Amino acid sequence: MCMIGRLRGTLLEKQPPWIVVDVGGVGYELETSMTTLLALPGPGEEVQLHTHLAVREDAHLLYGFARGDERQLFRALIKVNGVGPKLALAILSGMDQEAFIRCVMEDDIKALTRLPGVGKKTAERLVVEMRDRFPHWQLEQENGLHALELGASPTTAAPDPQADAESALVALGYKPTEASRMLSGLDDGLSTEGLIKAALARKLAG
Numbered sequence: 001m002c003m004i005g006r007l008r009g010t011l012l013e014k015q016p017p018w019i020v021v022d023v024g025g026v027g028y029e030l031e032t033s034m035t036t037l038l039a040l041p042g043p044g045e046e047v048q049l050h051t052h053l054a055v056r057e058d059a060h061l062l063y064g065f066a067r068g069d070e071r072q073l074f075r076a077l078i079k080v081n082g083v084g085p086k087l088a089l090a091i092l093s094g095m096d097q098e099a100f101i102r103c104v105m106e107d108d109i110k111a112l113t114r115l116p117g118v119g120k121k122t123a124e125r126l127v128v129e130m131r132d133r134f135p136h137w138q139l140e141q142e143n144g145l146h147a148l149e150l151g152a153s154p155t156t157a158a159p160d161p162q163a164d165a166e167s168a169l170v171a172l173g174y175k176p177t178e179a180s181r182m183l184s185g186l187d188d189g190l191s192t193e194g195l196i197k198a199a200l201a202r203k204l205a206g
Contacts, residue, residue, distance in 0.1 A: 116173030
């Protein structure tokens with residue numbers, strides 16, 4: 001079976017949580033975490049992404065990550081009982097890698113349950129199954145895994161940033177009413193990505 005480990009090409013579209021990257025005339029559709037999406041340049045810029053291909057009976061799904069260590073954590077998460085790719089992306093979107101590791105090492109079940117789709121039992125499994133992996137877990141930033149080349153162009157705002165941000169949060173697993181509440185009162189001048197980032201930060205803060 002052919003595996004796709006990395007893509008380099010031109011970013012064509014950003015419709016959170018989905019992006020499309022043109023590689024030699026072929027448009028690859030990838031689902032990303034919000035951490036990766038917020039790091040991406042605007043459409044038309046070149047990007048490099050670490051990828052993970054999930055093969056199912058009904059589809060081949062491609063996931064993209066700005067950093068190799070984020071992909072590494074994604075792959076560790078989907079090995080946890082009851083955690084699939086969708087929930088793993090929601091976890092990576094809801095808090096940064098360092099915060100997640102801290103929650104696991106400090107048994108912070110309450111913080112983990114603020115993430116969409118993570119109930120108390122799932123949070124407890126995350127702590128138990130992930131804790132033993134972290135003593136030897138070295139963030140590989142110093143090893144050159146920052147492969148994403150960030151462009152200087154600003155991200156183009158969507159015609160309706162509020163609606164697009166709400167759709168993205170729902171795609172991550174938040175209920176529509178919860179997503180709307182997370183976005184309520186945020187600066188209307190923010191881009192879609194800015195609104196998502198602010199909403200997730202508000203949710204994490206409780």
